[in-house]
Amino acid sequence: MEWAVFLPAAALAVAGGIGVVAARQPVHSAIALLIVLASLAVTYLVLAAQFVAVLQVIIYAGAIVVLFLFVIMLLNVRSGEGPAVKLPRQAVAAAAVAAGYLAALLVAALGAARPFPAVPQGFGTAQAVGAALLAGYLLPFELAAVIMLVGIVAAVLLGRRPPAGGEGR
Amino acid sequence: MTSIPPVPLGLLAPELVVLAVAMVVLLADLWLPPARRGLLVVAAVAGAVAAAWLGLGLPDGVGFAGTYVRDGLTRAGQTLALAATALGLLVAPEYLRRGGLDRGEYYFLVLVAGLGAMLMAASRDLLLLFLALETLSVPLYVLAATGRGSVRSQEAGIKYFLLGAFASAFFLYGVALVYGTTGTTRLPEIGAAFSAQPVSASAAAGVGLLVIGLGFKAALVPFHTWAPDVYEGAPFPAAAFMSVVAKIGAFVALVRVFPMTLGALALHWSALLGALAVLTMVVGNLAALLQTSYKRMLAYSSIAHAGYLLVGVAVGTPQAVGAVITYLLVYAAMGTGAFAVAIALERGGAEADRIDDYAGLSARAPLLAVAGGLFMVSLAGLPPTGGFMAKLGVFLAAADAGLPGVILALVGFLTSVVSVYYYLRVAYVMFSPAPSAGVTPAQRSGVVHADATAIAPGSGTAGAAVRLHASPLLNLAVLVAAAAVIQTGILPSTVAALGAQVAALLR
Numbered sequence: 001m002e003w004a005v006f007l008p009a010a011a012l013a014v015a016g017g018i019g020v021v022a023a024r025q026p027v028h029s030a031i032a033l034l035i036v037l038a039s040l041a042v043t044y045l046v047l048a049a050q051f052v053a054v055l056q057v058i059i060y061a062g063a064i065v066v067l068f069l070f071v072i073m074l075l076n077v078r079s080g081e082g083p084a085v086k087l088p089r090q091a092v093a094a095a096a097v098a099a100g101y102l103a104a105l106l107v108a109a110l111g112a113a114r115p116f117p118a119v120p121q122g123f124g125t126a127q128a129v130g131a132a133l134l135a136g137y138l139l140p141f142e143l144a145a146v147i148m149l150v151g152i153v154a155a156v157l158l159g160r161r162p163p164a165g166g167e168g169r
Numbered sequence: 170m171t172s173i174p175p176v177p178l179g180l181l182a183p184e185l186v187v188l189a190v191a192m193v194v195l196l197a198d199l200w201l202p203p204a205r206r207g208l209l210v211v212a213a214v215a216g217a218v219a220a221a222w223l224g225l226g227l228p229d230g231v232g233f234a235g236t237y238v239r240d241g242l243t244r245a246g247q248t249l250a251l252a253a254t255a256l257g258l259l260v261a262p263e264y265l266r267r268g269g270l271d272r273g274e275y276y277f278l279v280l281v282a283g284l285g286a287m288l289m290a291a292s293r294d295l296l297l298l299f300l301a302l303e304t305l306s307v308p309l310y311v312l313a314a315t316g317r318g319s320v321r322s323q324e325a326g327i328k329y330f331l332l333g334a335f336a337s338a339f340f341l342y343g344v345a346l347v348y349g350t351t352g353t354t355r356l357p358e359i360g361a362a363f364s365a366q367p368v369s370a371s372a373a374a375g376v377g378l379l380v381i382g383l384g385f386k387a388a389l390v391p392f393h394t395w396a397p398d399v400y401e402g403a404p405f406p407a408a409a410f411m412s413v414v415a416k417i418g419a420f421v422a423l424v425r426v427f428p429m430t431l432g433a434l435a436l437h438w439s440a441l442l443g444a445l446a447v448l449t450m451v452v453g454n455l456a457a458l459l460q461t462s463y464k465r466m467l468a469y470s471s472i473a474h475a476g477y478l479l480v481g482v483a484v485g486t487p488q489a490v491g492a493v494i495t496y497l498l499v500y501a502a503m504g505t506g507a508f509a510v511a512i513a514l515e516r517g518g519a520e521a522d523r524i525d526d527y528a529g530l531s532a533r534a535p536l537l538a539v540a541g542g543l544f545m546v547s548l549a550g551l552p553p554t555g556g557f558m559a560k561l562g563v564f565l566a567a568a569d570a571g572l573p574g575v576i577l578a579l580v581g582f583l584t585s586v587v588s589v590y591y592y593l594r595v596a597y598v599m600f601s602p603a604p605s606a607g608v609t610p611a612q613r614s615g616v617v618h619a620d621a622t623a624i625a626p627g628s629g630t631a632g633a634a635v636r637l638h639a640s641p642l643l644n645l646a647v648l649v650a651a652a653a654v655i656q657t658g659i660l661p662s663t664v665a666a667l668g669a670q671v672a673a674l675l676r
Contacts, residue, residue, distance in 0.1 A: 101374075104370055104374055105370075105371065105374065107370055108369060108370035108371035108374065109371070111369070111370065134173060135173055135174050135234055136234045136236075137234070137236065137294075137296055137297075138174075138176065138233055138234065138236075139233040139236050139237055139297055140236065140294070140296045140297045140299075140300045143288065143297070143300045143301065143304055144300060146188065146281060146284070146304055147300065147303050147304055147307055149281075150278065150281055150304070150307050150308050150311070151307065153195065153274055153277060153278070153311075154278075154307070154308075154310075154311040156274070157272070157274045157278075157311065157315065158311065158314055158317075158326075160317075
């Protein structure tokens, strides 16, 4: 039963990932990313982590991909525009490295000790996620707020009109 | 129900002081008249100094569910980060005023980057380490792009951001693999789990990815290609600050992860880090030989110094790790100092970035030239400067650690000899007579590299005279850095206490 849900979702996620990289139009890449994120949400459901799955849909599929689509629309990218630079040699090297890495990961995953440790009771529920954020990982959680503040300041600073009469560098 | 654990804010006092001062500086900028913006930098420096003083007095402790630790390494790393922050703040205002960029946001970003480096030193958990790494990096990306009038600065910012985000993704992937293998992100538990069972392939891959993420920040050689372009495009004070603070954060984290957490597995990682160190020392020093741009020369120089520092981490003995901490302190002083000398100069409204621009400095500003010469001698690692004692400390510790360490020390020594050429060339130019009018400096020296004009920003003003600007704050930064370089060279015992604290943790 688990496999019947997991395998199609996993295959769809991989296919979507390839689509993100291979698509020639930014909009298609964004839609492919949506497929990846939605399929990953399904795999979280297989792990009985409902809350994580819901967050995945709301935050990633809902907010982040919509943001991507807004940016693509605002930049008014013409359809049919391919990437400006082609790097055939780098593409071959990247494929070789990725294949090697995949092989290493498969060896590691298949060689891991069986049976896998059981998922703790209540894993991925709202209580477990809340406890992790506010008890186990309080400090990283708060630090994320500082990073977001830096992001806002950066947007204001870099979006402002350049000063007149500055150094002509 | 899980109860909320105690929140020991006292443990975080230095970080909170830095964050509070950063907020105050950001908001105060809205009300201060432009003529009084000097107060911002004074407040920011005072905050950094106060936080360092506070941090040195706090007792050891672990808090926040074991994600945060305050021990000797935290104390040393935070003192280093705050010293670099204070120096980075002091060198900025003169340059920013000249470029019309003098805003509170700049000082806010410098302070938050310093905060990130402080938290990297205190991380006892890989997730906190990741977020601290981002807190350090994101402000640095923005600082690289603050030269708003300049296309080069924006290119530097976007390049640094894209490559940095890529490196962060590697780091996060590494965290995920380590978590998948051990079931925890707390460093001591990871160390225990790794020691208990044979090292699995996924654990090794995870740790390797952590090295890539941190190696990018420290500009180790296969991951260094961003450094020259970013330093060259970034405004001078931003380049000065990022070259130092990113190294402090990355190396303190490397010490925390490798010798301190995975010390029992040294056989597995010390060869890898040693190979990276050799590559970094050789490539950094050889590439620096060819540069005509002062910033690019310093960028390769900072890569080379990352190699020397990595020798200490790869060896991993208490003595070597203590020497790394001392080295970082000396590097913070001489690295910022070398940039600060250049900030005092400008050519035709642009940065004085060609090494030839410094010709005749000794006649016009003898003290600045002496300081510049001192920083070059120290970067080259010649006595009687801190650079010599720092290198000596790392190489002696490496040589004590057996044959691989001896090889590392030997490579470090030989590449240091190479580096003397390009550092002393700058010192020589500073003390040579000024070029005669009508001849551009590049023609006069006869050293015209193919890329000389392409590299120099503002090459349209190549013939313009180099002008000298100095402000009290910039002079203070140069003075403090020079004093630190001399003091660590003549009386190294005064700073050895910081390194000794860290070494004691490993015994």
